[in-house]
Amino acid sequence: MLTIRNLHASVEDHEILKGLSLEVKPGEVHAIMGPNGSGKSTLACVLAGKEDYEITEGTITFKGEDLTEMAPEERAREGLFLAFQYPVELPGVSTMQFLKTAVNSIRAHRGQGDMNVAEFLKLMREKADFVNLDHKLMQRSVNEGFSGGEKKRAEIFQMAMLDPQLAILDETDSGLDIDALRVVAAGVNKMRNSERSFVIITHYQRLLNFVVPDFVHILLDGRIVKSGGPELAFELEDKGYDWIKEENGEAIVA
Amino acid sequence: MPTYTEHDFFEDVAEEGYKYGFVTDVAYEKAPKGLSEDTVRYISAQKSEPDWLLENRLKAYHQFMKMLEEGGLPSWAHLRMPEIDFQDAYYFAAPGKKAKYDSIDDVPQEILDDFARLGIPLGEQAALAGVAVDAVMDSVSIATTFKEELEKHGVIFCSFSDAVENHPDLVQKYMGSVVPYTDNLFAALNSAVFSDGSFCYIPPGVRCPMELSTYFRINEANTGQFERTLLICDEGGYVSYMEGCTAPMRDENQLHAAIVEIIAHKDAEVKYSTVQNWYPGNAEGVGGIFNFVTKRGLCEGARSKITWTQLETGSAITWKYPSCILKGDYSVGEFYSVAFTKDYQQADTGTKMIHLGKNTRSTIISKGISAGHSDNSYRGLVRVNKKATGARNFSQCDSLLIGDQCGAHTFPYIEIHNSTAKVEHEATTSKIGEDQMFYCRQRGISEQDALNLIVNGYAKEILAQLPMEFAVEAQKLLSVQLEGSVG
Numbered sequence: 001m002l003t004i005r006n007l008h009a010s011v012e013d014h015e016i017l018k019g020l021s022l023e024v025k026p027g028e029v030h031a032i033m034g035p036n037g038s039g040k041s042t043l044a045c046v047l048a049g050k051e052d053y054e055i056t057e058g059t060i061t062f063k064g065e066d067l068t069e070m071a072p073e074e075r076a077r078e079g080l081f082l083a084f085q086y087p088v089e090l091p092g093v094s095t096m097q098f099l100k101t102a103v104n105s106i107r108a109h110r111g112q113g114d115m116n117v118a119e120f121l122k123l124m125r126e127k128a129d130f131v132n133l134d135h136k137l138m139q140r141s142v143n144e145g146f147s148g149g150e151k152k153r154a155e156i157f158q159m160a161m162l163d164p165q166l167a168i169l170d171e172t173d174s175g176l177d178i179d180a181l182r183v184v185a186a187g188v189n190k191m192r193n194s195e196r197s198f199v200i201i202t203h204y205q206r207l208l209n210f211v212v213p214d215f216v217h218i219l220l221d222g223r224i225v226k227s228g229g230p231e232l233a234f235e236l237e238d239k240g241y242d243w244i245k246e247e248n249g250e251a252i253v254a
Numbered sequence: 255m256p257t258y259t260e261h262d263f264f265e266d267v268a269e270e271g272y273k274y275g276f277v278t279d280v281a282y283e284k285a286p287k288g289l290s291e292d293t294v295r296y297i298s299a300q301k302s303e304p305d306w307l308l309e310n311r312l313k314a315y316h317q318f319m320k321m322l323e324e325g326g327l328p329s330w331a332h333l334r335m336p337e338i339d340f341q342d343a344y345y346f347a348a349p350g351k352k353a354k355y356d357s358i359d360d361v362p363q364e365i366l367d368d369f370a371r372l373g374i375p376l377g378e379q380a381a382l383a384g385v386a387v388d389a390v391m392d393s394v395s396i397a398t399t400f401k402e403e404l405e406k407h408g409v410i411f412c413s414f415s416d417a418v419e420n421h422p423d424l425v426q427k428y429m430g431s432v433v434p435y436t437d438n439l440f441a442a443l444n445s446a447v448f449s450d451g452s453f454c455y456i457p458p459g460v461r462c463p464m465e466l467s468t469y470f471r472i473n474e475a476n477t478g479q480f481e482r483t484l485l486i487c488d489e490g491g492y493v494s495y496m497e498g499c500t501a502p503m504r505d506e507n508q509l510h511a512a513i514v515e516i517i518a519h520k521d522a523e524v525k526y527s528t529v530q531n532w533y534p535g536n537a538e539g540v541g542g543i544f545n546f547v548t549k550r551g552l553c554e555g556a557r558s559k560i561t562w563t564q565l566e567t568g569s570a571i572t573w574k575y576p577s578c579i580l581k582g583d584y585s586v587g588e589f590y591s592v593a594f595t596k597d598y599q600q601a602d603t604g605t606k607m608i609h610l611g612k613n614t615r616s617t618i619i620s621k622g623i624s625a626g627h628s629d630n631s632y633r634g635l636v637r638v639n640k641k642a643t644g645a646r647n648f649s650q651c652d653s654l655l656i657g658d659q660c661g662a663h664t665f666p667y668i669e670i671h672n673s674t675a676k677v678e679h680e681a682t683t684s685k686i687g688e689d690q691m692f693y694c695r696q697r698g699i700s701e702q703d704a705l706n707l708i709v710n711g712y713a714k715e716i717l718a719q720l721p722m723e724f725a726v727e728a729q730k731l732l733s734v735q736l737e738g739s740v741g
Contacts, residue, residue, distance in 0.1 A: 048692075048696050049695075049696075050692055051688070051692075071695070072692060072695040072696055073695040073696075073698050073699060073700055073701070075696075076695065076696050076697055076698035076699075077698045081696075082696050084693065084696075087693070088687070088689050088690050088692075088693040090690055090693070090694075090707065090708060090711055091711055091712065092710070092711025092712055092713070092714035092715065093707045093708065093710070093711035097707065098694075098697070098699075098707060099697075101699050101703055101707060102694075102697035102698050102699050105697075105698040105699050105700060105703065106698040109698070141711065158697065162697065162698065
């Protein structure tokens, strides 16, 4: 599904990813954990194709294709979805129109015609219930005036609508209370299957109580320094990141 | 849930350039080139006008020549205005041999086809759409549908020429009462050489049973179009009036100087909506329409209300300020505007709200969108006169920039002569956010569609004010105009 080899990426000549490698197979759930500034969100942005990020070395292959050659919308149409850490507000753009445009763009890419309105509305209702999203929110502008929790749930709702093959969740758990966290986790779990892969980027272990990953990777200073099973997340929760930093010979900043 | 915006919304956007750039091939009867007393007499004679009207025209002509000599073109607008040679234009062109058609059957097929291409619902289509259309091609009103249905309600909706012939008292009473020929250079010009236009009268207590619609279109090369609209809504009446404009591609700039006058009597309400997409010139800024329009409404009676809604996407230069004179106590003026400019287009547009009566209220919401090398200015005056106790105004002027070569400017003028007035003004300027674009693209939406979504979202508040059939058209129009504005 996704193969990252020796990825180096910088923002404004400042190198953030320094030789990251990762292999994600269909149906796998990978958690990427790391302290602030380790490059977690940069990884998400690079995968989604944000223009401010420059890849200076390494390769990213998605479903056998060179991902770095694709525009952001092509990546999305090929089945890559990013749940944003900070979802953007689009004033005046109704959630419905936004998603209809998105769904039909993806369908067109697959050689399918537009989804008819009745079918689309049914799908919207179904997927909104999926994450307990108030149907009224769909009448509103995209993310406008949504609470932090609503925005995160709306991201999962959008993910369900767009039915991606690879979903990247960028700190979707941050700022969620325990109930919202459960709802989001339940949404992700319902979407897990043998075809779909997830990359869950998180600072904390708590989401992983509800979405149990197949692999946990620890990202430090732009590199994956340790990989393991779900137990690694618990270990990290126990000992904090300092333990990893020490192991990697980094000075600990209090 | 309205489904009309969901259908086909982004499907027919894939058009490039100016969609309405075609020329209808019909025989034309033109006035001699240039402007003189003879031109004015020629036009008046062509239309067999009464003497009083010819005299008005001649007075206006002399006023125009005087103003041109003394001051020339107004220079206060934020516009790069080229010299206009008023002698190098035709002032009257009537399609076909005859200047007037007795019935729709007499209208040449090419012209009807032309209107069909523009999507104007004449005849049967009009019946289904419930729209009465007074179509003005170049200078002469071609056909008026639904006259009979309207007549049942006592509504008069006809070409200006017909009104001069059949309702001379009304025309003579109201014409020039809101926009006198001395008002400005272009008002003087229009008053001298106006060719035709629309006339509408709503009798007391009548709610006009359908949306009234006029389409203006400039066809003949090098012809200025000078139409006049006179709309009178008598006590307790209501009318919603739509004006749409297109012009085919022409290399030379064409002058368009219209006058719209609205009179709203006691408890009357008038909604006047405009969608303007005259040819803006090509991507290098060559050609296009000069759109110098004087639009003004008089809220004559107590509790009367006039609403101007406009979507301005066309013309090389737009210079217009639909205004309200709030004379009646408790009268209300509203102005909702979206002005879009791209390439080398220039727009200086806004409104004037003149509060004369007590407890008068006005609302101004203006949204400018600039792309390419264009320049987009909002200019608005809110004046509260001495006796206008309790007047209130709210103004909001937003500018949206696409790219970094364009300009957006806001020129608010506030003159308050009564201490009880409450006037609020808000203004914002924003750039299309990279983050917003990226968010859309991450969902599989193309850059062009993303831009359409964001801009239409930004303009939504205004577009929602338009009558529904216009709102859909307006969204599409905005999308078509946005083609090629990415990056």
